[in-house]
Amino acid sequence: MSIAKRVQQWATFARTWHIYDCTWQNPFESAQLVKTHLMGLHKPIYHPMNDCGDHVVVINTKEIALPGDEWVKRVYFHHTGYPGGASWTLAWQLHEKDPTMVMKKAVYNSMRGNLQRRYTMQRLHLFADDQVPEEILTNVTNQIRTPRTVPQRLDHIDKETLENFPAIVDYPKDYVLR
Amino acid sequence: MSNSHLFLKSGFPRAPLQNGLGRYVCQLQRITLKFCKNNGSSRGMRDFIENHLVDFAKENPGIVVYVKPRRHRTPVLVGEYLNGDREWLSCRNSTQDEISKWIDLLKTQNGSSSSMRLRKMWHTDVPSIQGPWTPFLLRSPDANNQTLPNKEASQPFDIPQTATEKLIELFKQQKLEEGKAGDEILEQKRAE
Numbered sequence: 458m459s460i461a462k463r464v465q466q467w468a469t470f471a472r473t474w475h476i477y478d479c480t481w482q483n484p485f486e487s488a489q490l491v492k493t494h495l496m497g498l499h500k501p502i503y504h505p506m507n508d509c510g511d512h513v514v515v516i517n518t519k520e521i522a523l524p525g526d527e528w529v530k531r532v533y534f535h536h537t538g539y540p541g542g543a544s545w546t547l548a549w550q551l552h553e554k555d556p557t558m559v560m561k562k563a564v565y566n567s568m569r570g571n572l573q574r575r576y577t578m579q580r581l582h583l584f585a586d587d588q589v590p591e592e593i594l595t596n597v598t599n600q601i602r603t604p605r606t607v608p609q610r611l612d613h614i615d616k617e618t619l620e621n622f623p624a625i626v627d628y629p630k631d632y633v634l635r
Numbered sequence: 636m637s638n639s640h641l642f643l644k645s646g647f648p649r650a651p652l653q654n655g656l657g658r659y660v661c662q663l664q665r666i667t668l669k670f671c672k673n674n675g676s677s678r679g680m681r682d683f684i685e686n687h688l689v690d691f692a693k694e695n696p697g698i699v700v701y702v703k704p705r706r707h708r709t710p711v712l713v714g715e716y717l718n719g720d721r722e723w724l725s726c727r728n729s730t731q732d733e734i735s736k737w738i739d740l741l742k743t744q745n746g747s748s749s750s751m752r753l754r755k756m757w758h759t760d761v762p763s764i765q766g767p768w769t770p771f772l773l774r775s776p777d778a779n780n781q782t783l784p785n786k787e788a789s790q791p792f793d794i795p796q797t798a799t800e801k802l803i804e805l806f807k808q809q810k811l812e813e814g815k816a817g818d819e820i821l822e823q824k825r826a827e
Contacts, residue, residue: 465767468767468770468771471770471771473770476783478784501768502767502768516784594783597783597784598778598783599778599783600783600784600785600788600789601789602788602790602791602792603789603790606791607789607790622803623802623806625802
């Protein structure tokens with residue numbers, strides 16, 4: 458193989474690193490996106506038999522937002538293998554123990570249970586907050602766009618913007634403001 | 636495909652050593668015709684041997700032809716190739732025309748075709764005019780300068796305008812139209 462061809466091969470099969478910000482995102486919706494990048498499904502060269510998956514760094518997993526009452530209704534099952542070893546953990550309990558676990562399980566469960574799944578999961582790097590080690594962050598060349606916008610909280614808006622906000626209604630004179 | 640194809644070799648169409656470019660080397664090296672001298676199923680084979688075999692051998696000096704009579708057995712064609720392949724073909728009840736067609740097939744192919752599954756039905760020396768894809772193809776040049784993670788790169792592409800933004804926009808427009816008078820009215824209202 459000539460040098461030019463070899464370089465072409467490296468370029469085509471280069472592993473790209475993506476970063477994904479989980480803040481206010483539904484982990485099950487995000488898992489589909491993350492899975493696509495982990496398996497390399499977004500590439501035109503994708504084939505189940507070629508190894509073209511990318512690395513995904515997922516940050517702010519403790520800020521995820523589960524839909525509806527999933528925090529109290531979703532149950533994670535584990536069995537130690539011994540009699541009486543079954544345990545059921547609610548999503549909020551699991552999230553308190555390990556804030557990356559819900560996201561990790563969402564990605565793991567979004568993929569089909571084949572021999573490749575464990576190796577694909579090794580390319581997923583989860584971080585509870587936005588503190589990512591420098592050696593990982595230097596590899597990152599792309600950010601995955603989130604499916605939903607992050608809503609702005611009232612107590613995070615600065616005072617000046619709040620005060621200059623246009624008045625929508627005129628309160629009646631006898632209206633008691635609390 | 637069925638389970639009997641699990642151990643079938645697979646490959647791509649190719650010409651060994653660029654066969655056919657400049658020179659052609661017949662890949663069929665040996666052919667064996669097995670037949671019975673008096674069984675009816677060998678009738679076509681016997682006709683072929685009687686009428687065409689000598690011509691065939693003269694036309695193709697590169698192919699060794701063996702003829703093997705055997706009693707009360709099915710007529711068979713066996714071709715042996717330069718790459719070591721061996722193709723076995725039953726010619727039971729075939730006419731001499733059919734047999735000459737099969738022999739023509741054995742002669743023109745470059746290996747046993749029935750023992751290989753083709754992964755592609757075509758071959759090209761120029762797989763892509765554009766060049767192979769790379770992950771860096773068609774990426775925006777801005778991507779080189781931005782520091783990740785950042786907020787703009789994380790947002791979805793199509794964000795509809797929110798009611799708050801619309802309100803602020805309307806307010807600004809109103810302010811421009813009314814000029815200073817509008818500000819005074821607003822301050823008065825705030826004071827109240």
